[in-house]
Amino acid sequence: MNYPASSRLWLWWLWLSGLTLLAALLAEQGLSLGQGALARLVLLLAWVKGFTVIEHYMGLRHAPRWLRLVVHGWLLLVTGLLMMSFC
Amino acid sequence: MSNATVAALPASKATVNDQIKYRSQAVAKPYFVAAIGLFIGQILFGLIIGLQYFKGDFLFPAIPFGTARMVHTNLLIVWLLFGFMGAGYFLIPEECERELYSPKLAIITFWVFLVAGALTIVGYLGLPYNVLAHLTGNDLLPTMGRGYLEQPLITKVGIVLVALSFLFNLSMTLLSGRKTSISIVMMLGLWGLAIFFLFSFVNPNNLVLDKYFWWWVVHLWVEGVWELIMGAMLAFVLVKVTGVDREIIEKWLYLIIAMTLITGIIGTGHHYFWIGTPGYWQLLGSVFSALEPVPFFMMTVFAFNMVKRRRREHPNQAATLWALGTGVMSFLGAGVWGFLGTLSVVNYYTHGTQLTAAHGHMAFYGAYAMVVLTMISYTMPLLRGREANSAAAQKLEKTAFWVMTLAIVGITLSLTAAAVTQVSLQRLSASPLPFMETQQHIMPMYWARFGFGLCFFTGLMMYVTSFFVTGKRES
Amino acid sequence: MREQSLALTEAQPARHVPECHVPGDLAMWFFILAELAVFGVFFLVYGVYRRQQPALFAEGQSHLDLLLPTLNTLLLIAGSACMVAAVKRFAQDRQRAARQSLLLAMVFGSGFLVCKLYELVGKFMAGISLSSNDFWMFYLSLTVFHFLHVVLGMVIVAAVWWMARDGRYGPGRLDGVETAAAYWHMVDLVWLVLFALVYVAR
Amino acid sequence: MSASFTKSTARNIFYGGSVFFFLIFLGLTVDTTMAVPSHNAKAQLTDAAVRGKKIWETRNCAGCHTLIGEGAFFAPELGNVYVRRGPEFIKGWMKAMPTNVPGRRQMPQFNLNDAQLDDLVAFLKYSSQINTNNWPPNIEG
Numbered sequence: 001m002n003y004p005a006s007s008r009l010w011l012w013w014l015w016l017s018g019l020t021l022l023a024a025l026l027a028e029q030g031l032s033l034g035q036g037a038l039a040r041l042v043l044l045l046a047w048v049k050g051f052t053v054i055e056h057y058m059g060l061r062h063a064p065r066w067l068r069l070v071v072h073g074w075l076l077l078v079t080g081l082l083m084m085s086f087c
Numbered sequence: 088m089s090n091a092t093v094a095a096l097p098a099s100k101a102t103v104n105d106q107i108k109y110r111s112q113a114v115a116k117p118y119f120v121a122a123i124g125l126f127i128g129q130i131l132f133g134l135i136i137g138l139q140y141f142k143g144d145f146l147f148p149a150i151p152f153g154t155a156r157m158v159h160t161n162l163l164i165v166w167l168l169f170g171f172m173g174a175g176y177f178l179i180p181e182e183c184e185r186e187l188y189s190p191k192l193a194i195i196t197f198w199v200f201l202v203a204g205a206l207t208i209v210g211y212l213g214l215p216y217n218v219l220a221h222l223t224g225n226d227l228l229p230t231m232g233r234g235y236l237e238q239p240l241i242t243k244v245g246i247v248l249v250a251l252s253f254l255f256n257l258s259m260t261l262l263s264g265r266k267t268s269i270s271i272v273m274m275l276g277l278w279g280l281a282i283f284f285l286f287s288f289v290n291p292n293n294l295v296l297d298k299y300f301w302w303w304v305v306h307l308w309v310e311g312v313w314e315l316i317m318g319a320m321l322a323f324v325l326v327k328v329t330g331v332d333r334e335i336i337e338k339w340l341y342l343i344i345a346m347t348l349i350t351g352i353i354g355t356g357h358h359y360f361w362i363g364t365p366g367y368w369q370l371l372g373s374v375f376s377a378l379e380p381v382p383f384f385m386m387t388v389f390a391f392n393m394v395k396r397r398r399r400e401h402p403n404q405a406a407t408l409w410a411l412g413t414g415v416m417s418f419l420g421a422g423v424w425g426f427l428g429t430l431s432v433v434n435y436y437t438h439g440t441q442l443t444a445a446h447g448h449m450a451f452y453g454a455y456a457m458v459v460l461t462m463i464s465y466t467m468p469l470l471r472g473r474e475a476n477s478a479a480a481q482k483l484e485k486t487a488f489w490v491m492t493l494a495i496v497g498i499t500l501s502l503t504a505a506a507v508t509q510v511s512l513q514r515l516s517a518s519p520l521p522f523m524e525t526q527q528h529i530m531p532m533y534w535a536r537f538g539f540g541l542c543f544f545t546g547l548m549m550y551v552t553s554f555f556v557t558g559k560r561e562s
Numbered sequence: 563m564r565e566q567s568l569a570l571t572e573a574q575p576a577r578h579v580p581e582c583h584v585p586g587d588l589a590m591w592f593f594i595l596a597e598l599a600v601f602g603v604f605f606l607v608y609g610v611y612r613r614q615q616p617a618l619f620a621e622g623q624s625h626l627d628l629l630l631p632t633l634n635t636l637l638l639i640a641g642s643a644c645m646v647a648a649v650k651r652f653a654q655d656r657q658r659a660a661r662q663s664l665l666l667a668m669v670f671g672s673g674f675l676v677c678k679l680y681e682l683v684g685k686f687m688a689g690i691s692l693s694s695n696d697f698w699m700f701y702l703s704l705t706v707f708h709f710l711h712v713v714l715g716m717v718i719v720a721a722v723w724w725m726a727r728d729g730r731y732g733p734g735r736l737d738g739v740e741t742a743a744a745y746w747h748m749v750d751l752v753w754l755v756l757f758a759l760v761y762v763a764r
Numbered sequence: 765m766s767a768s769f770t771k772s773t774a775r776n777i778f779y780g781g782s783v784f785f786f787l788i789f790l791g792l793t794v795d796t797t798m799a800v801p802s803h804n805a806k807a808q809l810t811d812a813a814v815r816g817k818k819i820w821e822t823r824n825c826a827g828c829h830t831l832i833g834e835g836a837f838f839a840p841e842l843g844n845v846y847v848r849r850g851p852e853f854i855k856g857w858m859k860a861m862p863t864n865v866p867g868r869r870q871m872p873q874f875n876l877n878d879a880q881l882d883d884l885v886a887f888l889k890y891s892s893q894i895n896t897n898n899w900p901p902n903i904e905g
Contacts (some may be wrong), residue, residue, distance in 0.1 A: 009650070013643040017636050020757075024632040027762040039763035046758035050751050057642050058747045059585040059740075064767075067584060070595060078602050078755060085609035086763065140838070143869030148862065151872050152838050153827025217822040217874075225822065232821025234835060268771065292814045294891055295800050295807075298834060299793075334771060341774035342589055348782040349596055352789045361899035362832050363807070365799045367692045367699045369897070371792070374603045378596065436901060439833030439841060519904045522840035523869075584767035589774040593781065693799055707788070714784055737768045 012056050019049050036086035043086070047079040106469040109180040111187035116470045117197050118173030119463045123551065125166035125204070126456070130544050132159040137540045140533040150212065157237045158211055163451065164235060165204050170459030171277065171316055172200075172253055177466050178273060178323050179257045183264025188256050196252045203245040207238055229290055233301055236287045243287055250281040268337035269326070272344060273319035279312030295363035302358045309455070310351040310379065310421075317417070317458045318344045318386070321410060324465045325390065328407050330399035339389045346382035354379050357429045361438055369431035376429040380422030390414035403468060403475035405484040409461035412492060416453025424449050424499065436514045437506065441529070445502035452495045460550075467554070477558035484553040490546030497539030505532035586741035594748045597711070601752045604707075605759060608700050615696060622697030623764050630677045631761045635753065637677070638712075641670035642750040645719070645743040652731045652739050660731070660739075664723040667746070671716045678709050704756055708749070715749045718742045807893040815880075816887025823874050830905070832896055838869065841905025846892040848903050851885045858884070 023045045026038060054075065055061045060068050107113065135155045139145050146155075180187050187193060210219045216232070223239030225231050230240055238246070254277060261270055286303040322340040326333050356372025390411055401407065424446040428437040437443070464484065468476050475481065513525040520528075584591060612619040644667035651660035682705065690698050722731075722742040731739050820826075825842070826835035832843035845854060858881060862870040876884065 009643060009646055013639060016639045020632060020635045020639065023758065023762055024628055027628055027764065042758045042762045043755075046754050049754045053642065053747055053751050053754065057646055057750070058744060059583075059646075062583045062585075064582045064584065067591065071598070074595075074598050074602055075751070075755075078605050081606055082609045082755075082759060082763075085613050136838075139869070142867060144864075144867060147870040148872060151827075151870070153824045153836070153872075156827050156836055156838070157824065216824045220822040229818055229821060232824055232826065234826055237824065237827075268775065292817060293800070293809060294817065294831075295804060295894060296797065298832070299796065299800075338589065338769060338771040338774045341771065341778045342592055345593065345774065345778035345781045346596055348778070349593075349785050350600075352782070352785045353792070355789065356792075359796070361896045362834070363800065363804050363894040363896060364796050365693045365803050366897050367703065368796075370604075370607060370699060370703065374600060374607065377603060378599055381596065381599075435899060438899060439830045439835075439837065439905075441837055444837055513904055514901050519902045521904050526869075586768075587773040588767050588769035589777055593777045691799070692795060693803065710784070710788060714780070717780075737770070737773075741773060 012052060016049050016052055019045050039086040040083045043079050043083045047075060050075045050079070104470070104472045106472055106474060108184075109186045111190040111193075112177050112180050113470060114187065114190050114193040114197070115173040115177035115466060117194070118169050118176065119467060119470075121197070121201055122166045122169035122173060122459060123463070125162050125169065127547060127551070128208075129159055129162035129166060130540075130547055132156075132162065134537070134540050134544060135159075137533070137537040141530050141537070154211055154216070158208055160235055161211070161237060162208070167455050167459060169200070170462065171280070172196075174316075174320050174459065174462045174466075175253065175257050175273060175277060177462070177470075178320065179260050179270055180264075182267045182270035182273075182323070183260050185260065185264040188259035188263075192252060192256050196249055196256070199245070199252075200249045203242055203249070207242045210239065211237075228288065230288055233290070233297070235305055236301070246284065247281070250277075250284065254278060254281060267333070268340060269319050269322050269333075272315050272322075272340060276312045276315030276317075276319060279315065280308060283307045283312060298362045299359065299364060302355055306355045306358055307352070309450070310354060311348065313455060314347045314351070314382070315344050317413075317454055318347075320458050320462050321386070321390065321413060324406060324410050324461055325393045327465060328401040328403060328410065329393045329397035330401075331393050331396055336393060339385075343382050343385050343389060346385060347379075350375050350378040350381060357431075357434065360431045360434055373429065373431045377426065379429070380418065380426050383418040383422035387414035387418045401475070403465060403481070405476070405481045405488070406461060406465035408485055408488055409457060409464045412488060413453065413457040413461055416449065416457055416492060416495070418453075420446065420449030420451070420453035420495075420499070424503075427503075436510050440506050440509045440514070441502045441532075442506035442510070445499045445506055448502065449495055449499040452491075457492075476553070477556065479558035480553050480556040483549055483556055487546045487550035487553060490549060491543055492546075494539045494543035494546055497542065498536050501532045501536040501539060505529045505536070508532065586744040587737055590741045590744055594744060597748060598752070601708075601755075604700075604704060605755060608704070608759065611696050611700065618695060619697045620764055622695070622701065623761070626701075626761055627681070628761060630681050631757055634674050634677050635757050637670045637674045638750045638753050641667045641674070642747055644670065645746045649736060649739050649743050652726075652736055653733055655732045657726070657729055657732070661723060661726050664719055664726070668716055668719055668723070671712055671719070674712055675709070675716075678705070678712075682706065682709070701760060704760060708753060708756055711749045711752070715742075715746045718745055804893070804895045806895065807890055809890055810886055812883045812886035813890035814887075816883035816885070816890075819876065819880055819884045820887055828871070831891060832894065833899065839871065841900065842888060843891050843894070843896070844900065844903065844905055846885070846888045848905070851889070854885055854888065855881045 023042050026041065051072070054068075054071050058071070060071060104110075104113070132155050135146060135150065136152055136159055139147075139152045139155070176187060176193055210223075214222070216237075219239060220226075220231050223241050225240055228240055230243060231237055236243075254274075257274060257277070261274055264270075283304055286300050289300045289303075291297050291300070318340050322336050325331065326336050352375075353371055354376035356368040357376040359368035359372055391414065394407060394411060428434050428442045428446065468474065476484070508529050509525055512520045512528060513522060644663045648660050648663035648667065651657075651663055682702075685698075685702070690702070692699050692702050719742050722739055725731075725738065820831075825831070828836050828839040830837060830841045830843070833841065849857075855878075858874065858876060861873050864870070
């Protein structure tokens with residue numbers, strides 16, 4: 001399998017950390033947002049981060065389709081249904 | 088005792104059995120014979136209580152329902168234990184590639200267990216239960232009167248001693264022999280069985296804790312360590328009849344039993360919803376037990392896959408059929424019917440109804456009765472000196488398989504219909520009916536269940552007959 | 563499936579064209595999928611309960627501090643990055659650097675455990691238990707269950723680190739490391755959802 | 765597709781997973797054992813109730829009845845019978861058995877004396893006080 005260049009690896013790390021801080025900041029200051037809106041936004045961010053972890057950390061972008069489908073399906077199902085529960 | 092030893096070991100006979108690799112494996116034979124005998128007894132008492140469900144005064148007061156039920160369930164446990172022990176005595180020497188540590192001890196253990204079991208049943212039937220309790224030292228350490236664990240104290244101690252002798256014998260064999268994954272999993276399961284049985288001696292006055300630890304025997308047996316025994320037995324037979332590489336079968340065995348314990352251990356929580364335990368068990372029990380069907384499903388897929396990829400055509404086709412049947416029926420009985428009532432929101436209405444009986448019948452038959460019959464089907468011809476039974480005998484055995492299996496499906500469906508009626512009239516209705524009145528509405532389902540019970544008994548008789556059918560084996 | 567058992571006996575040749583590859587051992591992936599299923603059901607049941615009692619859950623969440631869990635998220639992400647680096651370095655046969663990455667991953671993991679333990683002890687001192695109310699039941703069962711998974715992940719990484727002493731892992735011999743890494747990433751992935759759901763989504 | 769699936773990994777997952785989940789189960793058991801008294805603060809486990817539990821067990825009551833939903837499904841739930849019927853009814857019932865109505869389910873006569881009947885009633889009172897998280901759904905059990 002191909003391994004990402006070091007710089008790419010650290011870029012993904014920065015991206016994930018940045019999104020985490022963004023979510024925390026939103027939660028601290030986002031009281032002006034609508035009731036469920038913040039929750040849905042944060043869960044969306046969780047999905048983006050999860051997507052990154054699955055593709056680039058777990059390395060599933062080179063994996064057989066059934067495995068990718070199952071793991072991505074899991075993340076999409078869980079975050080999606082939870083976002084709906086905040087509507 | 089020496090007579091028994093001679094009878095069980097074919098070495099003393101004129102011809103030496105060349106179908107079994109190690110002479111001491113022959114000790115399995117009396118265990119299997121006893122298992123089938125007790126199985127017949129279990130079904131007879133099952134018919135009695137099935138009849139009492141709609142003809143309430145049948146055999147009263149000679150054999151009240153509670154007594155007959157106790158005999159029915161205890162015989163079930165004991166014949167399965169005989170089956171497991173026979174399987175252990177056959178499987179471990181073969182896997183370890185050496186003779187059993189002590190065949191003589193195995194025969195002594197057999198007679199002790201059989202006599203103790205028979206005396207216990209005689210005690211159940213011949214004495215009032217409280218007199219039996221008094222005579223057998225229940226006042227010293229009260230352990231009796233709880234489902235499946237009704238045995239007198241001395242019988243319980245006897246079971247522990249028999250188990251220790253059995254485990255000692257097999258462990259000594261394993262320690263100095265070849266260690267395969269199948270034999271190690273089998274031994275883990277059998278040791279677990281003995282260890283968790285020790286909780287049958289735990290009976291706190293506090294009813295909640297009593298019930299809590301009662302499940303450590305019952306649940307951690309049937310949804311825990313017994314599944315290791317079942318997996319090992321199934322894997323052993325599949326290695327033999329399919330000729331598939333042992334490495335492949337063993338890794339799937341590990342994976343399946345891993346899934347079993349991962350879901351099943353905390354899955355015990357599905358019994359802790361309403362018995363006075365904290366509410367969080369509703370969450371934990373539901374989440375984990377909801378996944379308990381997964382390993383059963385894997386086992387079905389596994390069994391069919393191995394048979395599909397077989398590298399030889401084993402002449403014992405009946406054993407293959409039993410192995411596949413175990414996969415399917417354990418998935419249906421333990422997996423699907425178990426799931427029906429496992430979520431706490433559903434269980435709130437189904438707890439303590441006929442749904443539990445429906446699940447129990449199919450799961451016990453599909454998982455444990457069938458796996459023991461699989462093992463018997465594979466080993467008995469070998470123990471009797473032939474690779475497989477004659478075509479005629481196998482044909483009858485396969486017919487018996489279908490009759491018994493379809494009968495159990497019928498029993499399960501009847502009881503499920505009974506459960507639906509019971510839940511709707513007694514639990515869900517805006518003006519709930521009392522228990523006995525509800526029962527009146529379920530009578531047709533009990534009739535049907537008894538009818539299927541008779542079918543099952545017919546199938547069992549065909550099964551027993553198949554052992555006596557001779558005929559030429561097809562080449 | 564039959565090819566799989568062959569694959570483990572031969573060293574895999576270096577490939578330049580990306581092709582289908584399961585990172586780590588398939589047995590571990592079955593385990594990971596089972597774990598994801600358990601956590602997934604947990605999260606969804608949380609969603610149902612929260613929807614029924616929004617005020618109770620909001621009240622409980624208001625007692626949760628955001629600083630430590632955010633730091634914990636960063637620690638887990640950093641640990642995951644170290645695991646990726648470790649696999650990559652083993653693939654390049656840079657043994658020393660690879661083992662250092664594993665060690666660093668464990669340092670980050672320990673950091674997570676310390677912070678988490680501090681948070682949990684605080685909750686226990688405040689008299690919160692599984693039986694307090696539905697929110698705390700979910701909070702404790704989810705976070706403690708996940709905490710134990712981090713512990714298990716650390717044990718697995720430590721085992722890999724220990725076995726890597728004599729150069730067991732290297733180019734074409736990556737299964738063990740990839741298996742451990744896959745488990746670690748799963749623990750990370752679950753935490754990302756847990757963090758968003760329990761701590762942030764109010 | 766390239767993938768490895770080794771017996772040793774499967775074995776390690778079996779051992780590791782089993783130990784891991786069993787330890788969690790032990791932890792939960794400790795928590796439950798400690799929480800049971802406060803969860804069931806209303807349940808009075810008197811000496812009479814303890815004696816009554818022995819009578820319940822040695823007459824194999826669970827061979828026909830359920831107690832908080834566990835036992836046999838041949839005869840009514842008794843976990844809440846103290847609330848449903850009251851103490852005098854229970855004692856009268858025990859003395860009147862069997863009914864000998866043809867075709868109907870029969871309960872044996874256990875010949876309990878008055879003290880034993882009181883103990884049994886105390887046990888059934890205790891069982892009705894257990895905090896079952898609102899099970900059963902209605903008084904009929």
